[in-house]
Structure formats: C-alpha cells, structure tokens
Amino acid sequence: xxxxxxxxxxxxxxxxxxxxxxxxxxxxxxxxxxxxxxxxxxxxxxxxxxxxxxxxxxxxxxxxxxxxxxxxxxxxxxxxxxxxxxxxxxxxxxxxxxxxxxxxxxxxxxxxxxxxxxxxxxxxxxxxxxxxxxxxxxxxxxxxxxxxxxxxxxxxxxxxxxxxxxxxxxxxxxxxxxxxxxxxxx
Numbered sequence: 001x002x003x004x005x006x007x008x009x010x011x012x013x014x015x016x017x018x019x020x021x022x023x024x025x026x027x028x029x030x031x032x033x034x035x036x037x038x039x040x041x042x043x044x045x046x047x048x049x050x051x052x053x054x055x056x057x058x059x060x061x062x063x064x065x066x067x068x069x070x071x072x073x074x075x076x077x078x079x080x081x082x083x084x085x086x087x088x089x090x091x092x093x094x095x096x097x098x099x100x101x102x103x104x105x106x107x108x109x110x111x112x113x114x115x116x117x118x119x120x121x122x123x124x125x126x127x128x129x130x131x132x133x134x135x136x137x138x139x140x141x142x143x144x145x146x147x148x149x150x151x152x153x154x155x156x157x158x159x160x161x162x163x164x165x166x167x168x169x170x171x172x173x174x175x176x177x178x179x180x181x182x183x184x185x186x
Contacts, residue, residue: 016058025056028173045095045160045171055098055159056171061108062154062179069181075149078184083114083156084141085177089121095172096120098159099140105150114142120163145184154179 025043045056064081065071073079081103089095102113118138156179160172 016060025058042173042175043158044173045162055161057157057159059155059157060177061104062156063152064154064181065152071152073183074151077146077148080143080145080182080184081147081151081154082141082143082180082182083154083178084139084180085156085158085174086139087118087160087172087174088138089162089172093166093171094121094163096161096163097172097174100155100157100159101142102155102157103144103147103151104153104155106152108153108155111151112144112147114144116140116142 025045027041027043043058064074069079083101085099087097087099097118099116100113101115103111105111118140121138156177158172158174158177160174162171
C-alpha cells in the first residue's frame, strides 16, 4: 500500500539547493513524456569552468514526517522507502551522471545510503526524448528495506556534467525524480 509519493520536479527548483562553479541547472519541458510520473519537467546541467568542481550538483531534503508519515510507522520495520530518477543527455553531447540517496535521522546524520554511477553516455546517439538518446529513458531506482529505527529524512543528491565541457546546457538531463514510502505486505 502506497502511503506517500513525492515527485520532486513538479515545482521547478523549489526545495532544491544547488552548488556549482558554472551557470548551474536550467529547466525545460520534455519533448516526449516519460510514462507514469505527472511531472514532465527536466533539469539540465551547465558547463563548469572550474576543474576542481566540474560537476553540477543539486540536493533536495524530504522530511518524511512533515509529508505525513508518522514516526512510529517509520520505526516499525514494515515500510519501504524507494527512489527513482530518470536521466539522459542531448544527442550532440555525452554526459556523466551520479546519484546519491541517503536516509538520515532527525539530526540529519546518515544512517544508510545508496549510490549509482551509471556508465557515461556518449554523443551522437539518436534521441528518443529530450531526456535520453534511446527509446526509453534510463532510470536509476532503489528500495530501502530493513534500515532500522530513527529515519526522518531522505536526501536526494544529483550530480551531472557533459563530457566535452561545452558552454551551455549540454550535460545531463534529469526528470521525474521521486521518493515514495509504502507499507510492506510481508
């Protein structure tokens, strides 16, 4: 049973904190809808001029209690916390994408984390959507189970850059990021 689903790209940059040394992230509407999620906005990375920080980074901290999931349920070991992130690149420039999701306690200390670093996508691949060079968008997803007591926050952290350091929004595009909580039926 799904208790809560938070699609983090429905309100633009609201709720995101971003760090960058270039011109950061921009938004555009997907050319072809990603099936399922209500939001069809994608975020695009920008070239970073600093070799020490070549990544665009953004983070959203989701407070599960403020979203309506009561602490007793979070501590009950009967729930799953899941994440999903669709990502890709423009056809004319390759990209590198990374995702880190951390479950945090009430003091924002890390309890458990999941990281993904898919293989880079190379340029000049046929574009199926504004999000991806293939027919279906690449997705990273993960489900946390048996994570113990004390979880309050989910920190969703996205990193991206293009592989050529071109000026402009040519790097990673990320869309339909979501965090959800559901009761395990057994």
